[in-house]
Amino acid sequence: MMSKLRFDGRVVVVTGAGAGLGRVYALLFASKGAKVVVNDLGSSRHGDGASRVADTVVTEIKSQGGQAVANYDNVLDGDKIIKTAIDSFGRIDVLVNNAGILRDKSFARMSDADWDIIQNVHVKGAMRTTKAAWPYFKQQKYGKIIFTSSNSGLYGNFGQANYSSAKMALVGLANTLAIEGQSSGINTNVIVPTAGSRLTEDIVPPDFFQQLKPELIAPVVVWLCHENCTENGSIIESALGWAGKCHLIRSNGCILRKSINDSVTPEDVRDNWDKVTDMSNAKHCDSIAEATGELMNVVEQLSSRKADDSSSSSLFNPKYTMKYSYNIKDVILYALGVGATTKNPSDFQYLYENHENFSAVPSYFVIFGPLGALCSDMFSTALPNAENVNLAGVLHGEQYLKVLKKIPTEANVETRFRIQETLDKEKMAVMLIEHETYDVDSGDKLSVGQMVGVIKGAGGFGGPRNSKYEIPLVDAPKRKPDASVTQQTCVDQAAIYRLGSDDMNPLHIDESIAAMGGFEKPILHGLCSLGFATRHVLRMFADNDTELFDSVKARFVKPVIPGQTLRTDMWRDCKRIYFQTTVVENNSPVIAGAYIDLKDVKLGTQNSKL
Ligand code: NAD
Numbered sequence: 001m002m003s004k005l006r007f008d009g010r011v012v013v014v015t016g017a018g019a020g021l022g023r024v025y026a027l028l029f030a031s032k033g034a035k036v037v038v039n040d041l042g043s044s045r046h047g048d049g050a051s052r053v054a055d056t057v058v059t060e061i062k063s064q065g066g067q068a069v070a071n072y073d074n075v076l077d078g079d080k081i082i083k084t085a086i087d088s089f090g091r092i093d094v095l096v097n098n099a100g101i102l103r104d105k106s107f108a109r110m111s112d113a114d115w116d117i118i119q120n121v122h123v124k125g126a127m128r129t130t131k132a133a134w135p136y137f138k139q140q141k142y143g144k145i146i147f148t149s150s151n152s153g154l155y156g157n158f159g160q161a162n163y164s165s166a167k168m169a170l171v172g173l174a175n176t177l178a179i180e181g182q183s184s185g186i187n188t189n190v191i192v193p194t195a196g197s198r199l200t201e202d203i204v205p206p207d208f209f210q211q212l213k214p215e216l217i218a219p220v221v222v223w224l225c226h227e228n229c230t231e232n233g234s235i236i237e238s239a240l241g242w243a244g245k246c247h248l249i250r251s252n253g254c255i256l257r258k259s260i261n262d263s264v265t266p267e268d269v270r271d272n273w274d275k276v277t278d279m280s281n282a283k284h285c286d287s288i289a290e291a292t293g294e295l296m297n298v299v300e301q302l303s304s305r306k307a308d309d310s311s312s313s314s315l316f317n318p319k320y321t322m323k324y325s326y327n328i329k330d331v332i333l334y335a336l337g338v339g340a341t342t343k344n345p346s347d348f349q350y351l352y353e354n355h356e357n358f359s360a361v362p363s364y365f366v367i368f369g370p371l372g373a374l375c376s377d378m379f380s381t382a383l384p385n386a387e388n389v390n391l392a393g394v395l396h397g398e399q400y401l402k403v404l405k406k407i408p409t410e411a412n413v414e415t416r417f418r419i420q421e422t423l424d425k426e427k428m429a430v431m432l433i434e435h436e437t438y439d440v441d442s443g444d445k446l447s448v449g450q451m452v453g454v455i456k457g458a459g460g461f462g463g464p465r466n467s468k469y470e471i472p473l474v475d476a477p478k479r480k481p482d483a484s485v486t487q488q489t490c491v492d493q494a495a496i497y498r499l500g501s502d503d504m505n506p507l508h509i510d511e512s513i514a515a516m517g518g519f520e521k522p523i524l525h526g527l528c529s530l531g532f533a534t535r536h537v538l539r540m541f542a543d544n545d546t547e548l549f550d551s552v553k554a555r556f557v558k559p560v561i562p563g564q565t566l567r568t569d570m571w572r573d574c575k576r577i578y579f580q581t582t583v584v585e586n587n588s589p590v591i592a593g594a595y596i597d598l599k600d601v602k603l604g605t606q607n608s609k610l
Contacts, residue, residue: 005226007034011089012225013082015039015075015129016099018053020197021148024214025096026057028222030066035089039071039081039099045198047101047117075099076120078129086136094225095133096146097126097170102199104159115162122166127173143186144225147174149235151192154246171235178233187232189224192246193217194239216241247443250291252281260302281321281414284443297418320417322372323440327410328353330500331360337497338363338531339487346544347535353409360407362549363534366399366527367501368415368435369451383422383429384461396526397430398452400471402551405439405446412440420450424463429455432469473555473593476578481569485536486584489524491563497528519559526556529566529581529590536568537577543602554594558583566590575601
């Protein structure tokens with residue numbers, strides 16, 4: 001069984017901990033070994049007056065064998081609250097900004113005083129207290145911060161203009177501190193609670209009020225503040241023993257002007273309004289860089305648009321998105337396609353749905369590179385001289401994949417493609433195609449990748465030779481490999497891989513098509529060999545823990561004929577494993593310049609000597 005979460009040696013400050021949610025947070029932290037500063041001004045629900053309610057909570061904690069001190073300062077004097085932690089316990093590790101009051105009035109009747117006191121207690125108070133704790137967090141390279149927002153902020157609520165704006169300000173504050181603190185080990189998150197307290201007693205019906213126990217929310221806050229929790233920059237809503245994550249999402253939108261030289265008229269906006277507000281392909285951006293970076297697509301699309309092309313388009317051209325559903329059987333078939341076998345006990349986790357670690361081979365999502373690119377007219381529209389080019393001769397030159405969330409073993413996903421740049425390498429054109437895959441149901445981005453397509457005979461169009469989007473390959477070290485795995489492919493390997501990957505290109509099964517491509521026999525998919533190598537690397541350096549897989553980059557240099565034997569040579573450099581795959585029968589490298597980045601290295605029994 002997993003160990004209990006403890007806070008021994010940690011010092012926790014909870015503001016507004018004399019009552020309601022804060023009191024329950026303080027009690028739970030203390031019961032888990034934390035030393036707690038119980039701050040509370042002891043004001044009324046509207047922010048008037050003061051009392052020593054913090055003392056009762058400190059007494060309660062002490063009576064249960066915990067450690068706590070009271071602080072009666074206003075959160076606007078946050079430095080005094082943090083000083084209490086330092087003076088009493090010598091450090092601070094966790095700050096829960098929880099203190100709050102209400103001054104509800106309709107907007108028409110709201111005075112400046114009603115506005116200011118709410119902004120001061122919620123926003124300025126939380127900022128002041130956090131500002132005082134920040135240098136300690138930075139210095140010790142560790143800190144956990146919680147801000148308390150509200151559904152009133154996220155969704156709006158009648159009579160709470162002052163409160164809802166303050167609660168949303170805290171979301172913005174948390175968003176930025178999550179970024180500024182990340183490199184110093186400081187995690188900042190937002191809790192959106194709904195609990196029975198004096199703030200809600202006359203708002204929610206009595207029966208429901210009884211059920212909204214603060215005790216059902218406190219464990220969520222406590223987990224967010226534990227050293228094992230890596231969550232950062234998230235908004236977590238919780239009530240009634242339920243918790244979920246909230247996101248801002250942006251619609252795919254619509255380009256409102258016809259070309260780069262046109263302006264936008266209000267009529268253009270009116271005529272495209274349905275597309276601007278169509279949320280069916282909405283997505284969350286993880287960063288400002290991602291949000292603004294995608295806008296560069298607008299410039300690219302406008303620049304390439306012909307003057308008479310009046311069609312509107314979105315950030316992601318819907319033509320270049322692909323919906324795909326897969327289930328457990330597909331995942332198992334993919335694993336068989338990349339050489340997983342019941343002969344090898346460590347492959348069971350890829351082949352048996354009841355295995356305790358059942359998981360997809362993490363290279364699975366590379367399949368979307370060729371799937372989307374070849375199913376659309378992306379090549380022909382982006383190639384300046386497409387009419388003179390045999391698109392049947394498009395080769396898969398390189399592949400990159402980064403997995404952002406553990407790949408589900410069944411899901412409905414959507415992959416969005418974008419041509420980043422088309423390069424002119426004289427004899428050939430090289431197309432850099434980015435692909436991002438989302439879980440349609442959760443909206444989570446699961447992976448990002450890049451397929452490099454090589455189109456022989458399509459160069460010489462005067463385009464750039466290099467691109468900032470190219471993901472460099474790296475040569476393997478010159479020394480002897482640190483590990484090698486040799487495995488024979490079977491004669492039906494390509495036939496199986498076609499089914500697991502849905503890459504039905506006849507080049508891989510039909511002799512006559514293979515002959516037209518200049519091959520003696522149907523060849524194995526390059527991505528199939530990549531799947532073999534991924535399994536080999538995970539076996540030798542991750543003890544088959546698929547969650548340790550971060551990313552892979554590889555170049556396909558020569559074809560493999562099904563039935564040939566693959567040897568994956570591996571060199572370790574910290575968490576990067578360089579690898580090269582060679583056909584043993586002719587000693588010919590087939591994957592080169594390749595590496596897999598792991599989140600951590602775990603040497604299993606098979607490789608404990610490395
Ligand atoms: P509560 O009134 O029971 O507790 C808030 C505590 O904060 C009180 O003990 C109060 O004395 C203290 N406080 C007020 N102003 C202070 C100041 N300037 N300095 C120090 N302490 C001060 O309320 P609660 O429901 O437990 O709310 C806790 C937090 O959760 C608040 O920020 C509130 O806005 C937020 N929230 C609560 C709900 C809910 O359903 N209860 C919903 C959304 C958000």
